[in-house]
Amino acid sequence: MDGQYLHEDGGAYIDPAALVASAGAPGEHFIFTCNCGNPACLGIDEGVTVTHTATEVQWKLRQPIAWPVEEKLPEWAQDVTMVFDKESYVEAVDRALLHAKTLAKGWDGDGMLWVGPALSFEELLALEIPDSAMISMPVGNGTIQ
């Protein structure tokens, strides 16, 4: 993207593929990115460091997430940690993904539908929560009373 205005007030976009990946595996995920798909474009030079425990998903990220590379970080810059319940996290990502797919399938307008940074319609539909994330999911509510 070369239009500077996009970066001034647009803020960061969520990359659906990175979000889904973060539910399946720990590591550095560029969950926040520019709408052109290149996080560096917004000054996002670090991804979210995602850690998984048996019951939690943790995010470690720098605030501000996006900052011009050539400028010094502000004094209030800091690393923040966010902790999510793993089951809720996977559920939330799954729901968001389903929602996005439903919207994308229902699209009946002219031209291309923008589904995500550097993501095609087919790629969006192919996105699935990795099996590794599903292991701790409840298998049903009929057995525990």
Ligand SMILES: [Zn+2]
């Ligand atoms: Zn860009």
